[in-house]
Amino acid sequence: MNDAAEALRSWEGCSIEHWRESWGLPQLLVFRRVGSTNDIARALAEADAPAGTTVIADEQTTGRGRQGRRWHAPAGKALLMSIVLRPPKRPVPVPATLPLRVGLAVARTIEKLAGIRVGIEWPNDVLVGGRKVAGVLCEAALTGSMPSFVVAGVGLNVALEAVDFADDEVRARATSLLLATGRRLERPALAGTLLHELLHVTAADAGALRGEIARQLATRDALRGRLVLDPTERPLGVGEGIDPDGALRVRTPDGRLQRTRTGSVRVGPPTAAQP
Numbered sequence: 001m002n003d004a005a006e007a008l009r010s011w012e013g014c015s016i017e018h019w020r021e022s023w024g025l026p027q028l029l030v031f032r033r034v035g036s037t038n039d040i041a042r043a044l045a046e047a048d049a050p051a052g053t054t055v056i057a058d059e060q061t062t063g064r065g066r067q068g069r070r071w072h073a074p075a076g077k078a079l080l081m082s083i084v085l086r087p088p089k090r091p092v093p094v095p096a097t098l099p100l101r102v103g104l105a106v107a108r109t110i111e112k113l114a115g116i117r118v119g120i121e122w123p124n125d126v127l128v129g130g131r132k133v134a135g136v137l138c139e140a141a142l143t144g145s146m147p148s149f150v151v152a153g154v155g156l157n158v159a160l161e162a163v164d165f166a167d168d169e170v171r172a173r174a175t176s177l178l179l180a181t182g183r184r185l186e187r188p189a190l191a192g193t194l195l196h197e198l199l200h201v202t203a204a205d206a207g208a209l210r211g212e213i214a215r216q217l218a219t220r221d222a223l224r225g226r227l228v229l230d231p232t233e234r235p236l237g238v239g240e241g242i243d244p245d246g247a248l249r250v251r252t253p254d255g256r257l258q259r260t261r262t263g264s265v266r267v268g269p270p271t272a273a274q275p
């Protein structure tokens, strides 16, 4: 944890206690600047903080993404939030489904508040107009093979402008709610809705993806019917949905069905079969 960081008493015009109460949280810490909200949430969880404990920051100095990548956002222009989840033991949690569940919560939040269509790109990206608007980083502490807690970190680009992205390559792949809608959405409204959605998609069940959750993911699956590339841009095949255990299904050019459980993929150009 970053010891130098002091928690704020108020944020975006209201007291922290007001936000904590109106979002129905057991504990809420908001900082101007920290290393990583995931690290602070993890330290709190290790000290037995209850499920729903939430950490928000205006800025991170060592924000991280998946696979050791940096996650950078200019101060005050993104929602940088981590929440402690304590998945119920029954049905047995399937950790690979958590980033997808959290991604679904982010997607539903954006749809509700911005009224736009949102895609989920396996395993953890949230897309608007084919560009990444948010990323999810779930970090689990395991007792044996069971997660004793999971820290779900979300970085949502709210008010970034084109100049805020590092270079043209990032600009071509990323967006923000401001760029996508022309509207400046309020971070507290996004946080409140996201927390509500998050507790909804993770509190009751963190098991295999079935029923309503599976259906909701399938309708937003940005890789379905698309050419899927590995991180080196080599084509893997065409996306054929997400299995109940969170694995990505890809139909290879020679007709085999391949399941990918870890790693990154990218969406390629439209396939011939695609409208």
Ligand code: BTN
Binding pocket: 035, 036, 037, 038, 039, 060, 062, 063, 064, 065, 066, 067, 069, 071, 080, 081, 082, 124, 125, 134, 135, 136, 137, 153, 154, 155, 156
């Ligand atoms: C990714 O797309 O690779 C995941 C990005 C996750 C970024 C968020 S910002 C809040 C939380 N704290 C971090 O250090 N990372 C996550």
